[in-house]
Amino acid sequence: MPRLHLHLLSDSTGETLEMIAKAALAQFEGAEVMRHFWPMVRSQQHLDRIMGEIASNPGVVFFTMVNAETRTRLEEHCRTLGLPIVPVLDSAVDALESALGQHPKARPGRQHAMDDAYFARVDAIHFTIAHDDGVGWEDWEEADIVLAGVSRSSKTPTSIYLANRGYKVANIPIVVESPPPPALFGLKHPLVVGLTTAPERLVQVRRNRLLSLNQAPETAYVDEDRVAKEVQYARRMFADNDWPVIDVTRRSIEEASAAIINLYNTFRGIREGAGQGGGA
Structure with missing residues (x-):
């Protein structure tokens, strides 16, 4: 061609x-x-x-x-x-x-006039960059959305895409050997969304990542049994906490983000409805 x-x-x-x-x-x-x-x-x-x-x-x-x-x-x-x-x-x-x-x-x-929406988007981008990969968990309550998932499950690019749409996003890697901070399980304001993917696809993505860094592609990081257990551990955590889950195996960043935005709009509607009901 x-x-x-x-x-x-x-x-x-x-x-x-x-x-x-x-x-x-x-x-x-x-x-x-x-x-x-x-x-x-x-x-x-x-x-x-x-x-x-x-x-x-x-x-x-x-x-x-x-x-x-x-x-x-x-x-x-x-x-x-x-x-x-x-x-x-x-x-x-x-x-x-x-x-x-x-x-x-x-x-x-x-x-692209510099109106309130523009500055809100810039603020969202700054927040998201400062709260990537588990950093700044003390401020997670200020987020709109918190993404959780194992390594290489598209958390960072999805966070950045959502930030460009005006959402404050934090993300946290789920690691079997290092449980997330307790704050994650008590969040009230943000919607927590779990990102998951097929283990075989995850192994391929991780192996390509290692090769791009000129590192040995055969480590525990890409061991199929270990990766399957990581994904299972994360999914169990999502289920135990009743967090919605997005499978990114066959989804582009844009498609996954659209699904997350739909979840967030529903979540916000329910929360606002509950607030109105409580004030009646």
Whole structure:
């Protein structure tokens, strides 16, 4: 399969563009795509420099640009080079313009305005990074969600993804030889979620991790019987404490996070309902 160069140009941070490109590429399994990311393109001079790179690596161009002059210049360059160009938000904006009966505000990065939600998300990210891998257990009561699971069960990447969605997350490794702090079992505010995975899949992930670190891939860390007992120990802990469990064996980080968010929304609804009932 030939390699495709995909150029992503935005006059803002490009977060939206990256997510759209990732979602679209997920439909093409095995495709060899080289992504080139060009954020904060806000002048014609900057665009002209980038076009030299695009001309050297021709491919498909995705863009989100609200400045009419910069957009027109980009379109002209791509026509000259014979490159396909896709304004990824145009259809959505046109539909909303028609439905709302008003013109869109042409301001780069408008969707990323530094409002209260933005600062809450930054706060969540700081909290989550500071409470990774069992650190800072004294503050777990301040978390929205606490993830528990054996080593390499996707706790950290799932925590970071949830933090980017605005949730304060702590995570704790479940280790047979080192029980978690008692505070974990008395938490009131956060939802505790157990992450589990198939032992054979876990062995494969751990072995790949050791190889990436140039370490011997045959240790107790990847012993199949030992790993199976670890997973069983963790699942028993989850059941004993009535914590909901997410099996991440065949789930992507995004899918696992969506399931956790659904659990959290239900948990919060029940808690708020109980609080209202108590005040009646």
